[in-house]
Amino acid sequence: MKTCRRRRAGIETTRLVPLHPFARFASFAFPFFVCFRLFRGSLRRVRIHSLAAFVVLGLVGCFGGNDDALVVYCSHDAVFSQQILDDFTRETGIPVAARFDTEATKSLGLINLIVRESKAPRCDVFWNNETLGTIDLAKRGLTEPYQGSGFKRIPSSFKDPDGLWCGFAARLRVWIVNTNQMKPSADVVRSAFNLRIQDFTYAKPLYGTTLTHYCVLWSTLAPDVCQSIDHMLREEATTAASNGQTRDLVANGTCAFGWTDTDDYFGAVDSGKPVGMVPVRLAGGQTICIPNSVAIIKGTKRREAAESLVDYLLSREVELRLAKSESRQIPLGDIGDAELPVEVAELVPWAAKGIDLSEAAAVRTDVLTWLTETYTN
Amino acid sequence: MSDYGIAVATGWTALRAAIIAPWAVFAAGVIVAEFRRTSPAGRRWLWGLLLASILSPDLVAGYGYSNFSVSLARHSLWNELFLALLIGLKAAAVAAAVLYFTPDPALSPSGRHLLRLSRSRVAAFERFRLLVAHGPVARGLPAFAIAFLFAFQQFELPSLTGITAWTVTLFDRQALLPDLADSADPLTWPLAVELLALAPVILFVVRAIASGRRSVAPFVATARSRVAAWATLFLMVSLTAVVPFAILARQGATGFGYLATNAPNVAAYWKEIGIAAGYGVSSAAIASVAAVGLLKLVSLSKPPAIGVALLVLACVPGLCGAMVPSLVAVECLQHPLLLGLRDTLVPLIVVLALFLLPRALLLESLARLLRDGQAIHLARGLRMSPVSVQQRAGRSLLWTLEGFGRFCRFSLLAYWGYLDLTAATILSPPGVVPVTARLYNLMHYGHNAALSAMTLVAVAVPVAGFLIVLFLRRLTLRVIAR
Structure with missing residues (x-):
């Protein structure tokens, strides 16, 4: 093993030097070559194929990875x-x-x-x-x-x-609303969450920012409250595969409102869809800001x-x-x-009100264990 | 994620496949009857339609219909039925191809008639056993098993349309669990189903090799079955190929501008196409060599059972789909002795070659079945002629008789390797990701013009590559002739 120095843009790195290309070629191609020699007598008709595979495998070995990167x-x-x-x-x-x-x-x-x-x-x-x-x-x-x-x-x-x-x-968790079906205001979405839950959509909370959202709910509300909300959502709302699909469901009018992230919301806005958004706010007035x-x-x-x-x-x-x-x-x-x-x-003041995520991080394992059981059974 | 979740997903997928497979075999029978009735020119058209459906990438269909599926999100039963129809149509195309080349059953129609006459002498169970094991049921079994496996192993379509399937559940599971050993255990459920489905195919292949029978029996086509055959073919090609490509073309029309202007992203995209092509070509080369070698070993092995056993063993990993061997490979690569291979392309290429091996064997066997040995021998003789004009004629004949077929077989394997998604996503090292994995990732963000254009170009590249090689060959021959 030897090291070399890189001096570009004032950066000095130490890295392993990979094998010489020829040595790599040989190391990958040699076993195949041995097999070819062993079977040469009985495999006369496959010489051209063998030669092609020999070269390809060797080249793959040569250029297969970038140890430097x-x-x-x-x-x-x-x-x-x-x-x-x-x-x-x-x-x-x-x-x-x-x-x-x-x-x-x-x-x-x-x-x-x-x-x-x-x-x-x-x-x-x-x-x-x-x-x-x-x-x-x-x-x-x-x-x-x-x-x-x-x-x-x-x-x-x-x-x-x-x-x-x-x-x-960062991104914010937001209510995305189809403006043809609902007014994008905090009061309207809160009331719709209680009265029109069948028109609501959310991403499967096992992954990504929806998992963070659930962890925040778990840590700020009691776990059993979070579980009962989730039970209600699973029973009555539409579970999407991702936040992107949540956005599409609302943007296309299949659902009236849902939870997603600001980047997905802006994706729908850029596509000219009739959508509006309201930041998700917790009982203490904080938002869920996810950097x-x-x-x-x-x-x-x-x-x-x-x-x-x-x-x-x-x-x-x-x-x-x-x-x-x-x-x-x-x-x-x-x-x-x-x-x-x-x-x-316009979003910067909302982000400044973001809840401290350390408590949510503390309960992540518990939430993930519960969600894994709930959503995969 | 518990084993229970995988077991339920496996059961659901198996149920779907078990419903789809008999229908697919029935539809295949109707299509094959039309094949036998029609003229050679008509047969070529029929093959074209079947291949259009078989070769149309699932990634395109899944992406094409994903918006439609989203609109059905609140009617999951309709979404399920629509997906079952799509998979069923593709499975019917595959089953028709298998049925067309399946050798005739050992029990001929006259044999069956004699069996009926000998009711008093042969026990009922024995009569039933003979009909199932050697009668028309046996002929449909391989097509049924392949259609079942095809429907059971679907990944891209269920994943992009949000339908339950064991492949999607397992794929997510291997990402969800820190300890991979936890995701290897539930492999037993899908593996058990797959091996169960494989058993009749293996049995039939072993018997067919031993008997050396060929498919000659006429299928009877009635007026009604002809209408059914063409209706099925129309639906098949429309829903699995024409409509998804039309959706992409309509959306992608404005996206080609993005490909022309967004240089940095497009450079990475072309690199990924090159990587996918590299994976496809190298795995196809290895699978082709292995197929020829295995067939040679089978013909040389004494007793023949050893060769057949070797053949079956080599095919089992590939017949289980790309995901199962990929997960096994990931598990193996945790071993300290194999850790050095983890960052190379070798695991992925080996798994892809294993995945392609059964297809390579099938194509090679079919080529041998249809091979005109006498004509090839004469063409080889002509190529050895001292007269240069005759040499050229010999080379040209050999290309027509042998070379073109070999090139098509190789291209087909490379195309399947190029389009593979699951093995590439699981095994490709960082920075060497093929275009399919990238497209699959982007497809989860929803439809957009650039992505549709990128998908169309990614599918067009191997087709263009195939045509360019043919064109270059013709050009070279012309230059040499001058």
């Missing part, structure tokens, strides 16, 4: 995050190999993958589109502390005091590159870019209202 597990929408990661590579010269998960099971799928791989981690940086899962990883001791330049600009309520994770660019979060995974072999990505993601530029993107994420650090799109600037 910083491995990022990302549950933020690939459409937006891929561009940001590509720009990071362009600016710093650090190649990034990203793994995105499916909309249905993200971010939980990636969190469990990190737990599963904890003995031999391959993820260096986890970019989660919510917070509770990252807090859970930190509790399990699977993240490393880092307090860089980006960390300092995020308010303390949205980050771990030891730097085990840090939040940025993205980023953490360096314990055991990373590319620590310096990971640090530079974390700083990049927590930078003002990335927050502003996410605010200006179609998903309209709400910046948590100071950006200056002048540069913010109007609809995002």
Whole structure:
């Protein structure tokens, strides 16, 4: 094992040097070549196929992976995050190999993958589109502390005091309303939730931000109240596969109102659908503000590159870019209202009223256990 | 997630498949009767229609109908029935292809007549056993089993239309549980069903290999059955291919602009298409080699039972679909000795090759069945001629007789490998994700013009690649001829 130095954009990284390409070619192709030699006598007719497979397998071995790349597990929408990661590579010269998960099971799928791989981690940086899962990883001791330049600009309520994770660019949980069927006001949706629950839709709460929503309900209301609300929803409302589907159900008028996130709501607005929104507010008047979060995974072999990505993601530029993107994420650090799109600037005061998610994080395991039993049986 | 959840999902999917499969075999019988009645030119059209349905990607149908399914969210029974119709039509196409090539039963019509006459001498149970094991029922069994497996293994359609299926439940489960061993246990339920369905196919294949029979029996087509056959074919092609592609084309018309202008995202997209093509070609190459090798081993093995057993063993993982071997591979890759392979493409390509192997064997066997050995021998002789014109003619003949078929078989396997979703999603290393996994992810956000255009292009690329290779070959031959 030997190391080499990379000096680009003032970043110094230490990495493992991969095998020489020829050695990789040989290591992958040799077993196949042996089999070919063994069977040559009886397999005269397959020589061309064999040669093709030999070459293909060897080439696959050669170019199959990029040992150099910083491995990022990302549950933020690939459409937006891929561009940001590509720009990071362009600016710093650090190649990034990203793994995105499916909309249905993200971010939980990636969190469990990190737990599963904890003995031999391959993820260096986890970019989660919510917070509770990252807090859970930190509790399990699977993240490393880092307090860089980006960390300092995020308010303390949205980050771990030891730097085990840090939040940025948030979304709000909102009531999405079909304006042809209902007026988008807090009183109307609250009354409809009691009287027209059959017109309500919500995403299966096993994953993502709906899971966070449930954890908040569990921690702020009593668990049995949360369970009875869920029972009512399962019995009478429409359960969607994802927040995106919830949005579509309301936007198309199949359901009158539902719970989703601001980014999904704006997706319907951009498509010209008749929708309105009201932030979900708890008994104390707080909103449910769910930031993205980023953490360096314990055991990373590319620590310096990971640090530079974390700083990049927590930078003002990335927050502003996410605010200006179609998903309209709400910046948590100071950006200056002048540069913010109007609809995002309107959300900033709501985000400031966001409930502290630490209590919700404390009950996440209990909620997940209960939901897993409830929704998969 | 408890085993109970998987068991219920497996039971529900098996029930759906058990309802779909007999109907699919019945529809297939009607279609095959029309096949036998029609002229060779008409047969080509029929094959075209069947293949259009079989080869139309489930990802396209699932995405195409996802909005319709969302509109049925409050009428889940209708959604279930619609999905069952879609799967049933595709299963009928697959069953028709299987039935067309299924050898005749050992018990001929005259044999059955004799069996009826000998009622007093042969016990009722024995008569029943003979009819089931060697009569017309036996002929329909492989088609039934394949149609059942096809319906049972569906993933993309149920996933994108929000319908219960064991594949979707298990796929979510492997993402939901930190310890993968917990998600490997419930594999027993679907595996048990799949192996049960596979048993008649294996039995039939073993018998067919031993007897060497070919399919020649005429199917009787009545006027009514002809109408039913064409109605089924019309529905089949419309609902499984034409309508989904039309939906995508209508939406994607404005999305092609995005592909032309959004350079950074599009560059990543083309890279993913290249990755998918690489997976498809390499796994198809390995599956082709393995299929030829296995068939050779079967023909050389003494006693033949060993070769047949080897063949069956090699096919079982692939016949269980791509998800089961993928989950087993993920479990194996946790072992310290295999951990080094985890970040390479090898596990995915090996699993894809295993998944393609039964199809490769089927295609290779069919090719041998239809092969005109004498003509090929003569064409080879012509190619060895010292006269260059004759050499060219020999090469051209060989391509027509042998090469083109081989190229089509390989392309078909590569196309299936290219379109695979489950193995790619579970096993592809970070940064080397194929286009299908990306599209599947994006499809959960709902319809948009860019995504529809991207899906259309992703499906068009392998077709274009196939045509380009054929064109280049023809061009090269012309240049050489000059």
